[in-house]
Amino acid sequence: MEGIIMKGVGGLYYVRDLTDGTVTPCRARGKFRRQTAPLPGDLVSYERAVPEGIINELKSRRNDLIRPAIANITQAFLVFALAEPDINWDLLNHFLLVMEQKAIRPLILLNKKDLVPEETRQAIIQRFLGTGYELLFISALDPLVRELLTGRLKDEVTVLCGPSGAGKSTLLNQLLGEEKMETGVVSEKIGRGKHTTRHTELVEVGEGLLADTPGFSNIEPQGIPYRELKDLFPEFQPFEGECRFNGCLHDREPGCAVKAQIGTAVSPERYDYYQRMFLKLKEEDKYKWD
Incomplete structure (x- = not known):
């Protein structure tokens, strides 16, 4: 049977069946619980039982x-x-x-x-x-x-x-x-x-x-290579390939099509944030191997 985990409390996972919508409390088999902790939203294959079912497999995730x-x-x-x-x-x-x-x-x-x-x-x-x-x-x-x-x-x-x-x-x-x-x-x-x-x-x-969800006050982007940061700014995408230099990172390069759009198609505030994040990630990369 296949279902989706609705919540997990104290090692017990509540799985809603994808076919009939019933919810079954389940335990996870140890073979994958030790490798990947199940989360709400995970798609799983499971077996129903009383008083607790068993989750046999976690399907691959799109994100978490x-x-x-x-x-x-x-x-x-x-x-x-x-x-x-x-x-x-x-x-x-x-x-x-x-x-x-x-x-x-x-x-x-x-x-x-x-x-x-x-x-x-x-x-x-x-x-x-x-x-x-x-x-x-x-x-x-x-x-x-x-x-x-x-x-x-x-x-x-x-x-x-x-x-x-x-x-x-x-x-x-x-x-x-x-x-x-x-x-x-x-x-x-x-x-x-x-x-x-x-x-x-x-x-x-x-x-x-x-x-x-629990409220929280902060989040820090993790694992972004500085050269790939520009790909996470959708307002830059229409101008990719229009810069003077191939592989332009939209920082200090002359002839940058993105910088030419600041104040029109790209807001100054978002571009300022991009530059600060770019420098931060670049510095982190520089000292990564020290």
Whole structure:
């Protein structure tokens, strides 16, 4: 039989059958548990039994994340507050890099829309010129947000990502139509939220699967060779092959087609972030073999 792991707690994995939808608590066979820890979202072959079934095989993954711990994600809702706390732009761009690296489609949800004027929203839109990323300005407290987002969950495995205090728990409650998660509060002292969930679970919503994920405040892109960083910026792709030099890294080379688009098809803020990440990764590569 084949199924998908919905959650794992204390070595017990809850597998939903792909055919009839029934959920069976299962243990994993030791032969692969010692090599690859099963995650929610993993596709498996398993046997039903009472009181616990057995997972015999983990299917190959398309991707996985460690925080939140989940596999085979197809899209991510990146939840950031427009204010209280203010947007950490490097963190948002870090998330976007990881989504590109993992082949996960991002949807940027900018919460607390009532706290900023229209001019601020338009300036934010300009930051993502040419990326193709969709931005939605929302209020997670508004019940209409459920109607806005539920249709986007169909046939997807979706995670919510973003810093604590941005409204992920409130948004998840709206999507589930119940108080599934205990919402956090923003610390007045440090301006950050306190995460309140304790494990990752997939929940059926809108004919798709939504991850009930722990809140976390940071993420660092890992394992990106500096020469490949440019491939993770979708706004650069239309100009590949148009630079004066083959293999242009869009840094200091003359005749760079990407640099010529800064301020028109490429936003200055995103290009500045690219340059800083490029130098960081290049320095890391230089000392990798020391």
